[in-house]
Amino acid sequence: MKIKTLLLGICSFIMSASAQTIVDEVSYSNTDEVKTHHVHLELDVRFDKKVLKGFVEHQMTWVSPDANTLVLDTRDLVIDKVEAKEGEKWVPLKFQLAKRDPALGSKLTIDMPKQYTTVRVHYQSQPQASGLQWLKGEQTAGKKHPFMYSQSQAIHARSWIPVQDTPAMRVTYTARITTPKPLLAVMSADNSKNTELDGDHEFSMPQAIPPYLIAIGVGDLKYKRMSKQTAVFAEESILDAAVAEFDDTQKMIVANEELYGPYLWGQYDLLILPPAFPFGGMENPRLSFITPTVIAGDKSLVNLIAHELAHSWSGNLVTNATWRDLWLNEGFTSYVENRVMESLFGRRRAVMEQALSVADLKEELAHLPADDTRLKLPLNGRDPDEAFSGVPYVKGQLFLIYLEEKFGRERFDPFVKKYFDDHAFKSLTTEMFIEYLQEHLLKPYPNVVSMDKINEWIFEPGLPADAPNPTSDAFEKVEEEQKAWLAGKKKLKNLSAKKWSVHEWLYFINTLPRDISRDRMAMLDNAFKLTNSSNAEIAFAWFRLAIGNNYPAITKSLENHLVSIGRRKLIVPLYKQLAEHSKEKRVWALEVYKKARPGYHPLAQGTIDALFKG
Numbered sequence: 332m333k334i335k336t337l338l339l340g341i342c343s344f345i346m347s348a349s350a351q352t353i354v355d356e357v358s359y360s361n362t363d364e365v366k367t368h369h370v371h372l373e374l375d376v377r378f379d380k381k382v383l384k385g386f387v388e389h390q391m392t393w394v395s396p397d398a399n400t401l402v403l404d405t406r407d408l409v410i411d412k413v414e415a416k417e418g419e420k421w422v423p424l425k426f427q428l429a430k431r432d433p434a435l436g437s438k439l440t441i442d443m444p445k446q447y448t449t450v451r452v453h454y455q456s457q458p459q460a461s462g463l464q465w466l467k468g469e470q471t472a473g474k475k476h477p478f479m480y481s482q483s484q485a486i487h488a489r490s491w492i493p494v495q496d497t498p499a500m501r502v503t504y505t506a507r508i509t510t511p512k513p514l515l516a517v518m519s520a521d522n523s524k525n526t527e528l529d530g531d532h533e534f535s536m537p538q539a540i541p542p543y544l545i546a547i548g549v550g551d552l553k554y555k556r557m558s559k560q561t562a563v564f565a566e567e568s569i570l571d572a573a574v575a576e577f578d579d580t581q582k583m584i585v586a587n588e589e590l591y592g593p594y595l596w597g598q599y600d601l602l603i604l605p606p607a608f609p610f611g612g613m614e615n616p617r618l619s620f621i622t623p624t625v626i627a628g629d630k631s632l633v634n635l636i637a638h639e640l641a642h643s644w645s646g647n648l649v650t651n652a653t654w655r656d657l658w659l660n661e662g663f664t665s666y667v668e669n670r671v672m673e674s675l676f677g678r679r680r681a682v683m684e685q686a687l688s689v690a691d692l693k694e695e696l697a698h699l700p701a702d703d704t705r706l707k708l709p710l711n712g713r714d715p716d717e718a719f720s721g722v723p724y725v726k727g728q729l730f731l732i733y734l735e736e737k738f739g740r741e742r743f744d745p746f747v748k749k750y751f752d753d754h755a756f757k758s759l760t761t762e763m764f765i766e767y768l769q770e771h772l773l774k775p776y777p778n779v780v781s782m783d784k785i786n787e788w789i790f791e792p793g794l795p796a797d798a799p800n801p802t803s804d805a806f807e808k809v810e811e812e813q814k815a816w817l818a819g820k821k822k823l824k825n826l827s828a829k830k831w832s833v834h835e836w837l838y839f840i841n842t843l844p845r846d847i848s849r850d851r852m853a854m855l856d857n858a859f860k861l862t863n864s865s866n867a868e869i870a871f872a873w874f875r876l877a878i879g880n881n882y883p884a885i886t887k888s889l890e891n892h893l894v895s896i897g898r899r900k901l902i903v904p905l906y907k908q909l910a911e912h913s914k915e916k917r918v919w920a921l922e923v924y925k926k927a928r929p930g931y932h933p934l935a936q937g938t939i940d941a942l943f944k945g
Contacts, residue, residue: 406436662727
C-alpha cells in the first residue's frame with residue numbers, strides 16, 4: 332500500500348503541474364508558471380517571543396519556460412533573506428514584499444535570474460500570526476508548560492510559512508522542529524520518530540497534500556495507543572478520558588474502508604488540543620486536531636471524530652481546488668460521516684443527527700445573505716473565513732442525500748467510491764465535479780435527475796423545494812412528551828428524559844417555546860441540572876434559550892462556559908445574542924470577553940471583536 336500511495340502522490344503532482352485553468356482568487360502564487368512539489372521546514376519554536384524562526388525550502392518544477400519569478404503568499408512574516416541552490420552553493424536572490432492586504436496578506440515576489448529548482452526563504456513568524464496560537468502554561472490543563480498549535484485552513488498557512496497557499500496544488504513535506512526539551516512536537520506527518528523529549532523532532536509526509544493541511548502542535552503531550560492504527564496525543568490529565576471516548580476510531584476506519592476503499596494515510600492519530608481551539612476538529616492528515624469539548628463521557632459527540640476521519644477520503648484525498656468549492660470537502664465529508672455513524676450506531680442515530688443539522692441550517696439560512704447560501708460560493712475578495720457557514724456542510728450533505736435517494740444506494744455508493752478512487756491526491760473545482768457527475772452517474776442512468784436540478788442545487792441560493800427533510804420517530808416522541816408537559820398533562824418526573832440521548836435532549840431544548848416562562852425554566856433546571864450540564868452541546872442550547880428569557884440562574888455558569896472554551900460554534904452565537912439583547916447584557920458580555928479574550932484563538936478573537944466594534 333505504501334508503493335501505491337507514493338505513486339498516487341506522484342501522479343497527483345504531474346496532474347496538478349499540467350493544470351493551468353484553476354484560478355484561486357485568494358492566492359497571489361503564480362502556480363501557472365512554477366509549482367512547489369516538496370517543502371522542507373527547519374524551524375525553532377520560541378515560546379519566549381511567540382515566534383517560529385528558521386527557513387522553508389521549496390523544491391519546484393517550472394511550468395512555463397519563460398517565467399522568471401516565484402510568487403509566494405505571506406501574512407505578517409519577517410523575511411530575512413532568500414537564496415537558491417546552485418550546484419553545492421547557495422546564492423542570494425532579490426525579493427520584494429508587497430504592502431499587506433487585509434484579506435490576502437503580503438505578496439512575496441522572488442526574482443529568478445535562472446529557473447532554480449531549490450529555493451530557501453529564511454524568515455520568522457510574528458506573535459500575531461493568524462494561523463498560530465501561543466498559550467501560556469497557566470492556560471493549559473497541566474498549568475506548567477506552554478502550548479502552541481497551528482490552524483492553517485483556509486488561508487492561514489501563509490502566516491507561518493511563505494508558501495503557495497492554495498488548495499489547487501499539493502506538496503509532500505519534511506520538517507525538523509526544535510523545541511524546549513520538556514515538550515513534544517507533533518505534525519500532520521509521520522510522528523513515529525518523536526519518542527525522546529530531546530528538543531529535536533523530525534517529520535516526513537510522503538503523500539502530497541495542499542499547504543493548508545501542514546500542521547504543527549507543541550506542548551506537554553503524552554501518547555497512548557488505542558489500536559494497531561490509532562492513538563491519542565494529549566496532556567496527561569485528559570489522555571485517559573480521550574482514549575475511552577474515542578476508542579471506536581478503528582471501527583470507524585473499517586466502516587469507511589468497507590464503503591469507500593482503503594485508508595491511504597497509514598496511521599490515524601488524534602491530538603486533543605486545549606479548550607481554546609476555535610473549531611470542533613481539523614482534519615490534518617494522519618493527526619486530526621480535536622477540541623476537548625466533545626469528550627462528554629458517553630461517546631455522544633463522537634460523530635465529530637467520524638467527520639474528521641471522513642476527510643481522509645473527502646478533503647484530504649480529494650480536495651476542493653479553491654475555497655469557493657469548499658462544499659466538495661465539507662458536503663462530502665458530512666455525508667460520509669453520517670453513513671459511518673449509521674453503520675456503527677444504527678439508522679436511528681444517523682437520522683437524528685441529520686435532522687438536527689438541517690434544523691440548524693434552516694435557522695442559519697434565514698439570516699445569511701443569499702449569495703452565501705449557494706454551494707458554489709462567491710467570495711468577492713473576502714477572506715474565506717468571513718464566508719464560513721453551515722451551508723457547504725449541510726446543504727452539501729443534503730445534495731448528496733438527494734442524489735442517493737434518487738439513484739438508490741446500489742448505484743450511488745459505487746459512484747462515490749469511484750469518485751474517490753479516480754481523484755485520489757487531486758484537487759477539483761465544482762465544474763470538474765459536475766463534468767464527472769454527468770459522465771459517471773447522470774448519463775449511465777438517464778432521466779433520473781436533470782442538469783437543471785443539479786445546477787439549482789449548486790448555483791442557486793437556499794434549498795430546493797424538494798430537498799430531503801429528515802425526520803426522526805424519536806424526535807416525534809420527544810415532541811409529544813414536551814407538548815404534554817407544556818399543557819400540564821404530564822409532570823417532569825414522568826418524562827422519559829433519563830433514556831434520552833444527547834440528540835433527543837438537543838431537540839427538546841431547541842424546540843421549546845422561545846418565550847417559555849422563567850418558572851418553567853427553573854422547573855426544568857431543578858429537575859435536570861441543565862445550567863451545569865457537563866455536555867457542552869446541551870449547555871450551549873440551554874444558554875441560548877435562557878439568554879432570550881432573562882433566566883438569571885445561568886450567569887455564573889455562562890461566564891465559566893465563555894471563559895473556559897474557545898470553540899467558535901459554542902461561544903460566538905452566545906456573544907452575538909448577548910450583544911443584541913440589551914445594553915445591560917451587552918456590557919456584561921463585553922466584560923466577560925475582556926477576561927476570556929487572551930485565551931481565545933486569533934480566529935475567534937477576530938469574529939468576536941467585530942461583534943463589539945463600535
